[in-house]
Amino acid sequence: MRLVKSFLRGFGLFLLLAAFLAAWIALPWPALLGVAVLFALWMALTRSGRQAASVTRVGVSTLAQRLGASSVVVIGIAGVVGVLVALLAMAEGYRHTVSSSGTDDTAIVLRGGSSAELMSVLSRDQITTIERAPEIARDAEGRPLASAELVVSANVPRLDGEDGSVTLRGVGDMAWTVRPGMKLVEGRKFEPGRRELVVGKGARRQFAGLDPGKELRLGNQVWTVVGVFESGDAMESEMWADGEIVSSAYRRGSSRASVFAKLADAKAFSAFKATLAADPRLQVETDTTREYFSKQSEAISKVLRIIGIVVGSIMAIGAVFGALNTMFATVASRAREIATLRAIGFRGAPVVVAVMLETMLLAAVGGLLGGLLAWLVFNGYTASTVAGGVASLSFEFKVSPGLLWQGLKWALAIGFVGGLFPALRAATLPVTDALRAA
Amino acid sequence: MKYFHLIWAALFRRKTRTFLTLASILAAFLLFGLLDGIRTSFAALGQNADGAQRLQTSSRLSIVETLPLSLESRIRRIDNIEDVTYANWFGGAYQNPRNQLFTFAVAPNYLEMYPEVEVAPAELEAWKRTRTGILVGEAMMKRFDWKLGQKIPLQSTIFPNSDGTLNWEFDIVGVVRAKPGKSAGFIDAMILMHYKYFEESTPYVDANVGWYVSRVSDVRRSDAAAKAIDALSANSPHETRTMNEQAAMASQLKQMADIGLIVGSIMGAVFFTLLLLTGNTMAQAVRERTSELAVLKTIGFTSRSVLAMVLAESVLLVVIGGVLGLGLAAVLGPIVGAASGGAIGLPPIGWKSWALGLGLMAAIGLLVGALPAVRAMRLNIVDALAGR
Numbered sequence: 153m154r155l156v157k158s159f160l161r162g163f164g165l166f167l168l169l170a171a172f173l174a175a176w177i178a179l180p181w182p183a184l185l186g187v188a189v190l191f192a193l194w195m196a197l198t199r200s201g202r203q204a205a206s207v208t209r210v211g212v213s214t215l216a217q218r219l220g221a222s223s224v225v226v227i228g229i230a231g232v233v234g235v236l237v238a239l240l241a242m243a244e245g246y247r248h249t250v251s252s253s254g255t256d257d258t259a260i261v262l263r264g265g266s267s268a269e270l271m272s273v274l275s276r277d278q279i280t281t282i283e284r285a286p287e288i289a290r291d292a293e294g295r296p297l298a299s300a301e302l303v304v305s306a307n308v309p310r311l312d313g314e315d316g317s318v319t320l321r322g323v324g325d326m327a328w329t330v331r332p333g334m335k336l337v338e339g340r341k342f343e344p345g346r347r348e349l350v351v352g353k354g355a356r357r358q359f360a361g362l363d364p365g366k367e368l369r370l371g372n373q374v375w376t377v378v379g380v381f382e383s384g385d386a387m388e389s390e391m392w393a394d395g396e397i398v399s400s401a402y403r404r405g406s407s408r409a410s411v412f413a414k415l416a417d418a419k420a421f422s423a424f425k426a427t428l429a430a431d432p433r434l435q436v437e438t439d440t441t442r443e444y445f446s447k448q449s450e451a452i453s454k455v456l457r458i459i460g461i462v463v464g465s466i467m468a469i470g471a472v473f474g475a476l477n478t479m480f481a482t483v484a485s486r487a488r489e490i491a492t493l494r495a496i497g498f499r500g501a502p503v504v505v506a507v508m509l510e511t512m513l514l515a516a517v518g519g520l521l522g523g524l525l526a527w528l529v530f531n532g533y534t535a536s537t538v539a540g541g542v543a544s545l546s547f548e549f550k551v552s553p554g555l556l557w558q559g560l561k562w563a564l565a566i567g568f569v570g571g572l573f574p575a576l577r578a579a580t581l582p583v584t585d586a587l588r589a590a
Numbered sequence: 591m592k593y594f595h596l597i598w599a600a601l602f603r604r605k606t607r608t609f610l611t612l613a614s615i616l617a618a619f620l621l622f623g624l625l626d627g628i629r630t631s632f633a634a635l636g637q638n639a640d641g642a643q644r645l646q647t648s649s650r651l652s653i654v655e656t657l658p659l660s661l662e663s664r665i666r667r668i669d670n671i672e673d674v675t676y677a678n679w680f681g682g683a684y685q686n687p688r689n690q691l692f693t694f695a696v697a698p699n700y701l702e703m704y705p706e707v708e709v710a711p712a713e714l715e716a717w718k719r720t721r722t723g724i725l726v727g728e729a730m731m732k733r734f735d736w737k738l739g740q741k742i743p744l745q746s747t748i749f750p751n752s753d754g755t756l757n758w759e760f761d762i763v764g765v766v767r768a769k770p771g772k773s774a775g776f777i778d779a780m781i782l783m784h785y786k787y788f789e790e791s792t793p794y795v796d797a798n799v800g801w802y803v804s805r806v807s808d809v810r811r812s813d814a815a816a817k818a819i820d821a822l823s824a825n826s827p828h829e830t831r832t833m834n835e836q837a838a839m840a841s842q843l844k845q846m847a848d849i850g851l852i853v854g855s856i857m858g859a860v861f862f863t864l865l866l867l868t869g870n871t872m873a874q875a876v877r878e879r880t881s882e883l884a885v886l887k888t889i890g891f892t893s894r895s896v897l898a899m900v901l902a903e904s905v906l907l908v909v910i911g912g913v914l915g916l917g918l919a920a921v922l923g924p925i926v927g928a929a930s931g932g933a934i935g936l937p938p939i940g941w942k943s944w945a946l947g948l949g950l951m952a953a954i955g956l957l958v959g960a961l962p963a964v965r966a967m968r969l970n971i972v973d974a975l976a977g978r
Contacts, residue, residue: 224870231863235856265756267687270654271748273794305652307831314841315831317652371651371829402655403827447688463621463856467863470617474867477610481874 165576169569176565181557204502204509207493211486211510218485221478225511226518228474229566232467233522233559238530239460240558241549243453246537249547250449253385254441256418258330261411261428264435268448269303269410270319274436276406281433287424288413291329297414299326302395304402306370308359316544318355319390320370322398322408330412334387339364339379344394347401350379352388354546358536362391373401386445389536389545412441452537468566475570479511483578490578491586500579507575508568515567519560526559527551593895597903600879608907611871615911616918618864619947622857623919626943629853641835642809644703647802647819650829654679656798657828664822665804670815672807675700676799680788681748682758682781684734690747691730692780694800695788701725703803706769707778713738713764721787723763727778731765738762744781749792758791803835861954869958872904876962883966884974897967904959905952912951916944 179187195201215222254260261282266272274282279300288296302322310316321327328334328341342348349368356362361377368375375393382388399405415424418440425438439447483490490503536546602608647665649655656678665674675697682693694700698718701709709717709725717723726736736742744758751758760783768778789795804819806812816832823830833841876883883896920939 228863231859235859466617466621470614473610473613
């Protein structure tokens, strides 16, 4: 009978834990806020709530005496949250950089079946046909705001001496008009017909010899860097030059890779897509640039997120055991005090709540500390990877408030699991044994 | 060794605490096993003896540029070059243009360059006979559940077929496997088709190849051979760059991500946390046993042997947890791989990872035990017994 009872009890506890964690993950913050408010009301208004509050106060005020043991919980959880937030910040930064390269009212046209610009080819005739689509916005002189661009990758030495690839984009005048976010921060634009480059800030940071005025050898030709631009997105990892010159250097004739078209507004996109699909001379993929760049980043940012969560989970399991250990020791060292409280009439619930609150407080401090560390060390940290097949893309880690909140949630979940069992032990300790011990 | 049972008893004096600590250590070394497996397998790519013999020649301008096919016979005439083969990127995708596979159009002698993989002789013959035949890596066969003799549609993300569409169809005629005891690197996750068929079908490629692979007979003079290959096309529109396979692979991986740095920083955080946690446990354990240690000293144990016993206890604790963790990682890796249908390939844990892991365990154990052990050694018998 006792066996069955203890089994049922363990099983119930497990269910409670699972339910709590599921709710914790699923609930949005307003619901959690509501729960917190209810809990605070219980503490302030009911008798057992006030008991819990006073027991918690005693526990927290003696924390300083157990500094060594308590710091294990704090630092253990800070480690988990720091690593988790850093890894997720990497995924977030990558996604942000790539997907913010697009907008809803600009479309990109590629050859049918091509998933990236580097693999796409459009002939002169096709480009002319695309540019005639009525949905494309026009400038004051009636020219369509469409930019046919050629994308190749160029081998350039990296700062560490080895060769890397940079996307070299051959563009015309329209390219700047189609992307209003582009800003020249140093030097000037390239002159049509000359072997001149403007380089993105990200590319300049990663590769050697991309400063204005410097000369760069691509294959057996010498180019001059004349300016630096900034755009805050994936374009920043590129170099731009005159389309005609790039196509002759890379033997591409009159073909181009893609057409970027500014539409009259975002709603015109489906009409634009339909126009191109209906034209028998064209077989193309049409996407808004936002859609196109989000698809580009989808796979890698998903992988990064999964790695972050797997690594975070394993570390969290380790930290849970660390917290359990510490809190069991804490409960053991306060066994007499807790037994005294219960002997003079405190019920079990306040004791449970007090121990749990103490653990979760330590966990919250750890979570904040870990998030702060990740923010201090990694926010704005630049990393680079390969995007769109071959060319390198540099991006910044982005520790967003959302990620910090997620880190704190993890910390509190660890604290909850780590505190629950010691709390129950404290509440069920036989009073007489505990008073006699030590 | 004769004190082993004493150390063992001390370790399990408080079972809950020891098991909880063991579980933390286990989690840390599980992570270490998984991450270090990934790191070493990246570091080992291209570092085999067969790879050292191979030189890769690609365009200096850009890795997407092609080279003229006429270069082949000229490379072949260079001193120290045994054999040359060439390949072109096909950019194949299966079912969905985003589901890209490593697909190369290769010369008939391509596989002769890779003695670490094998194809059954009959299947190789069949491949050479069938124009639309492809050889598929073992891992990829499993991933898509393909059968020998099956016809599969592939879409090229780059090259149109002779009918102008990007759709191609191929016959699976053979399977490429790693030879027993060798690692196949990427080859068992690739599709190889005939360059001749590819070149004749697509209007985009006219006697151009993506890269050359050549084998040198004398590895010590491979640098000179690489320079000689690059000299062939110096100052032409098709300048080349030749590197040995290892250098080429390293430079590509480095551009993808600095794996070593990422793994290193995660493990740094993990072990720092672990150090603290285990350190606290050991300090607790020794503090609790102060009077027992005093008794040991009273009955004649030297200070040094008390020190050694505490140190041994902490090393034992970390080693038990660590070995369990690494073992779990070794078991879990293949299970995850099988469950994901080969999509996630976690490398097996090599002896190097085990050696590094054991070294770390010993170091952490000693570090963690040092402070409590010194305290135990300096214990004053009278004070300790009096409970002061």
